[in-house]
């Protein structure tokens with residue numbers, strides 16, 4: 001019997017249940033153990049200001065190391081690139097949507113100043129930078145992610161960003177009780193639990209967090225039976241992509257508030273890698289877009305990091321870290 005540790009939010013339990021079902025479909029019985037995390041208990045402090053890595057993962061790490069659970073299931077983007085001593089990656093499930101989406105506030109009051117919501121909608125779903133005048137109306141958008149804030153302000157410099165915290169259910173409620181235009185969410189988080197509101201807009205132009213939309217299973221190092229069972233539900237293509245994205249992040253990372261984005265996808269025999277570094281105020285952005293042969297994937301993330309440093313990302317990251 002494999003004991004699967006998970007946070008107790010609806011999304012976390014859904015993800016852990018996926019793992020349980022997959023393991024059981026291959027003949028390994030499993031049960032869920034629900035654990036509360038600091039990231040869920042403190043709903044006021046923005047994540048980047050909590051000052052530590054792994055606010056969502058630490059409690060599960062402790063439960064693993066003290067043998068109260070056998071595996072932990074995480075949204076992979078919440079897992080620090082450096083795993084604690086004694087804990088290893090056991091498997092990555094096939095990635096769902098990696099997009100960020102804008103959920104519109106159903107109670108937002110349109111101003112009577114000629115703001116064209118339909119025109120703005122088509123700007124938002126346009127993957128390319130627009131010619132015209134993007135987002136000249138000063139909207140307020142909610143997110144507590146410095147990465148989303150940076151990319152939003154880079155595209156819509158006149159907008160205001162408000163902080164919003166909590167699991168997806170809490171954030172949807174806060175949005176509907178606010179006067180904000182909308183809030184940014186990971187598509188995967190809402191879609192998995194059937195909460196993606198009709199009319200939400202996929203932000204194709206916004207580059208996701210490394211490993212967004214992927215589910216990671218961790219286990220104790222050397223726990224051979226558990227690691228073997230998990231390896232059978234690993235999705236190799238996803239594992240390659242998220243490894244490249246997290247290698248890129250770990251090569252560049254200086255502080256936890258650095259808005260670094262990355263997305264790797266596999267097409268036939270190549271791995272396409274897109275990465276960016278944007279200053280938190282949105283004024284400066286450096287991007288890379290590279291294609292690597294699939295057999296070079298082990299090095300793809302580091303190669304892309306070297307490329308973006310060549311393009312001048314180093315001083316930008318250093319400047320942001322100094323502002324912490």
Ligand SMILES: NCc1[nH]cc(CCC(=O)O)c1CC(=O)O
Pocket residue numbers: 075076077078168184185186188189190211212213214215
């Ligand atoms: N940081 C919180 C978090 N961690 C994982 C998800 C959603 C699922 C995913 O991206 O894999 C979310 C919610 C969000 O960003 O809106």
